Amino acid sequence: MTMTADTRPRTPHTETRHLSMQQALNLALEHSLAADDRTLIFGEDVGRVGGVFRVTDGLQQKFGAARVFDTPLAESGIMGMAVGLAMAGWRPVPELQFDGFSYPAMNQVISQMARMNNRSRGTMPMPITLRLPSFGGIRAPELHGESLESLFAHVPGLKVVSPSTPNEAYHLLRQAIADPDPVVFMEPKSRYWQRGDVLLPAPSDTESDAATAEHETTTPVGTSNVVREGKHATLISWGAMVSTCLQVAEYAAEDGVELEVLDLRWLKPIDAAGIQASVSKTRRAIVVHEAPLTAGLGGEVSAIIMERCFDALRAPVERVTGFDVPYPSGALEDAYLPNADRILNAVQKTLEYRRG
Amino acid sequence: MAPWQVVGLSRWPARRALRTMKSTENSTSRDSNPPVAHRSFIETNVTRNTAADTSAASAAAGTSAPSAAEILPELYRQMSIARAIDREAVNLQRTGALPAYAPLIGQEAAQVGSGAAIDKRYDFAFPTYRELGVAVAMGVDLTGYMATHLASWHGGLYDPVASRFAPIQAVVAGSVLHAMGWALGQKLDAGLAPVGRAPNEASAHDSSNPDANEPAATEPDTSSAPIGAAIAYFGDGASSQGDVHEAMNFAGVYTLPVVFFCQNNGWAISVPTENQVAGGSVSARAAGYGLPSEKIDGNDVAAVYEATARALNRAHSGGGATVIEAMTYRVGPHSTSDDPGRYRSLDEEQSWRARDPLKLCEKRLRDEGLAGDEFFTEAAAHALEVSEQVRAGILSQVDRPMHELFDFVYAEPPAALLAQRDRALEEIS
Known part of the structure; x- marks a missing residue:
């Protein structure tokens, strides 16, 4: 069964690596942290243990506890902090551990994150990427298998994206983080461990936004x-x-x-x-x-x-x-x-x- | 630790009278629609650190504020302005110019006293919808502030970034967590991690790895520039919201440079504090989060100013968050749509009117020889002048253009939204 067919080339690339989606996401986060020192990763268990799905594995060791850090177990607090950090000019990439855990954070997501750019008349943009392990298929407990795209898509001010392959995961996550608006990034948790070819930009470009900018021009936000x-x-x-x-x-x-x-x-x-x-x-x-x-x-x-x-x-x-x-x-x-x-x-x- | 204390009036000796203080407002702009802001005497007329300052507000980290006694006349002037605009706004609502308004009368001391302690070089305020007095003290464009009540723009029409005053927040407690995030950002800017080091970080820094970040120390560092502080405004009603509790926990765990400023005004619309706050005290909750707190007389502008300055200094020097509960009273209704006669007695209101913050301040200024008739006449005239400017500014605000519906939804709007905009504009033309 072939699942990684990408019929369109993405950015000019010089390296192809065979990675799981979890590894591809991890690499995208690493490159985004390296590209912009205002980028921050935080959430429940994302630091020491590297996330319950290990998507943030090793990033705290590489970038320090001021760039990648654990939060108290409070989803509204995580998203409210993300809003405040964005107001102070940071680029937050919070993780909510499971789809259903976004329910306690919905007030901050809908009432605050999605509206702050509008409320502030564009003076306080919200370049936040909410990483949300999503969808079902892994025999998980209650509220660990929700598909919330229509809830988020209905909220003015949000953008919503979900990757289907490791290659998509790498490029879409980098694009979401680089985007100046709040993006809900829905990771298909049942596909975390499936592998595929990831077409990486030239090594000199991975740690800059050049590759993302190039990707943006060839495959802008909202392209199927x-x-x-x-x-x-x-x-x-x-x-x-x-x-x-x-x-x-x-x-x-x-x-x-x-x-x-x-x-x-x-x-x-x-x-x-x-x-x-x-x-x-x-x-x-x-x-x-x-x-x-x-x-x-x-x-x-x-x-x-x-x-x-x-x-x-x-x-x-x-x-x-x-x-x-x-x-x-x-x-x-x-x-x-x-x-x-x-x-x-x-x-x-x-x-x-x-x-x- | 005594979790809270009541700070009284007697802490400050009488100082020099400031009868001759000049008006500093920008009242003469010829701009057809000028921003109206009361320019703070504190910012413009006081050379910091020069007074023989014995107050607790002068402590650390190069952010010494003038003592309360020094600026008490100015605080009175600002409270007068807040009250005059507040009165004007109620009148404008009665005549139909404003759709609705949330009066602040009775809370001038809590708002002006705390707002005046904020150092706009470092600090940032997160208001809700009843913080006109803070806006006055911080020099926010007041016509832009009132735009929220005029229903021109939810967040107001002032520049929140330049004003160091976040967009007006219609949801109680909605912005308290934002203050945590903003404060964490200041801590990160100062090279500090939220909490200790990553497990392998110490060894990474000890090596010659040039890519390693700066060590993530958590010890307060008072030798360097002050850490910017966030001040979060909320009320006794909002203290019931989970976000306030999450925020206090974050602030404690991360040692965040934050001031939780609770105006306990006795009433959340129709529900009194005793039916709102279990345990009877918002400030008492701070101990559970490991935070220091003060319960203060919120109608004593000097006490409010001093307590806020102390808390800000603690934040600036890396000492983390403080909870201040300013005990005050919402003399007016919750909003112009509300009728307090349905839920509370006139006697109660009258007893609080006797503790009117402007009267208390006036008494002290006179008793201590800090101001006389001439000053109060001038202050009243000045307040009227500013409120008339704000009134004129409100009445001259134009209808918002239709394209503003779409302009700020995204920093980079999707094509589908632009298509909606273009079609809507075409259909209306």
């Missing part, structure tokens, strides 16, 4: 990525579900059905033009996400397709999503998450649809 080309229908997804969709495309290809797979990457801003380009070509679309169906981002994607591809569409947009239930315990996790069978059923329904 066609990870597999096809012509019969488009699977639209993000985060951990992208690899599931690639697997489905492999199965479909055995039956002669060529599915395009679009990795949205950015969930705010959404790449409406990228969606339009793909669906105008394939004329059928299936949106796949882990989050519950109702008011999920699949509805937004579907509306974009309706607005931009109405005449081209051969079938209604299908949504394959989690259900409108609390994210379940491990015993029922597989029953909740979209899987290949459910996605293939939706593909088939789309292909068999006839008007009238």
Whole structure:
């Protein structure tokens, strides 16, 4: 099963390394810390132990306890401190340990971080990257498997992004940290240990923002990525579900059905033009996400397709999503998450649809 | 440790009278819409460290403030200004010019006294929505400040960075954690880590590794420049918010240069302190976080000034955070939409009016020969003059242009938002 196909080259690169997503994220953080000495990493257990997923492993040793530090166990405090540090001209990269732990921090995220640039009329920008291990699939306890992209995407002032591969993880995290606005960076925790090629910039560029700037010009914030080309229908997804969709495309290809797979990457801003380009070509679309169906981002994607591809569409947009239930315990996790069978059923329904 | 103490009036001997003090406000600008700020006597007219200063406020780290007695007349003038603008704002609300307003009457001493102790070279204030007196004392553009009540812009129209006064915060306790982050930033700027060293850091620094950071010491260093301090304003009601408790814990764990300034004004809209604050005291909670605290007479402007200056000095010199609970009284309603007659007695209000902070200050100035009739006449005239400027500034504020809906949502707005803006502007034209 291939999950790391990047059909578009990213920045000019001189080195390819085979890394897990966790290692790629760690490297991106290291390079961002080196590139800008105002960049700070903090959160619960990110210092000595290197984070519960080891994404910050070794960074405190490399950069010192004034750049990478542990906080008391208080998520609202972490995000409120991030806002204050940004007001003082720092570039905070806080980690909230699990998706569901962002609920106690929502007041600071929504009422404060997302609004401070606006409240201060642009005099206090918030270049904060909230790293949030997200989504399900690891048999974790309650509130460790939430998919919150539609909550964050609904908040004016936030940007939201989720990587699908180690290479995406490296470049999107560097881009998020360099961005002058608050970004919620949703890390698909079920993919932390899957490996892939990471295309790194020249060593001389890794510890500067030059590579990030170059990446920004070639792949600006809000750009989606066609990870597999096809012509019969488009699977639209993000985060951990992208690899599931690639697997489905492999199965479909055995039956002669060529599915395009679009990795949205950015969930705010959404790449409406990228969606339009793909669906105008394939004329059928299936949106796949882990989050519950109702008011999920699949509805937004579907509306974009309706607005931009109405005449081209051969079938209604299908949504394959989690259900409108609390994210379940491990015993029922597989029953909740979209899987290949459910996605293939939706593909088939789309292909068999006839008007009238 | 005595967790708190009440600081009384008798600490300061009478000093020289300052009857001849000149007005220092910028009242003559010909700009059609000039910023109105009361320029502080403290900043402009006092040469620091020259007074034979015996007060506790003069201590350490090169940030010695003038003693309270020296600036008491100026504090009175600033309280007069705050009250005059406050009265004007209530009137403007009654006539419909302001949609709503949250009066500060009764809290002038707590606000002016603390605001006057702030050193804008180093410090930064985090207000909520009832901090007009602090804004006066800090020289914030007062028309820009009142813009929040005019519903022109939520955060106000002053420059928060240059003013060292964060955007107005509508949510109680919302900004207290921001003060922790800002203060941590000052500590980091001073080369200090939040807490001790990383496990391997010491050996890294002992080696010849040129990339190693400066050692992350946590011992207070009083020899160098003062560490900038944040002052977080909140009330007895806000003290119930979890963010205040998280902030105090962060401040204790990280030894942050912070002043928690609680104005306990007796009422959170209709709920009295006794039904709000378990244990009866916000300052008593500080001990649980390992923080020193003072419970002070919030209507005694000198006491407030001295306590705030002490706390700021402690922060400047690396001594960490202090909790100040200034006991005062919200003489007016919570806001112009509120009717205190529904929940409290007139007798209670009257008893506090007897402890009016301006009257208390006037009495002391007269008793100690620091000011006489001429001074009070001038102060009243000056306050009226400033409040009329603010009134004129409020009434001349123009409608906000529609594009401002979109202008500041992001530093780098997504194309989709710009498209929404362009379509909206096109549809309205």
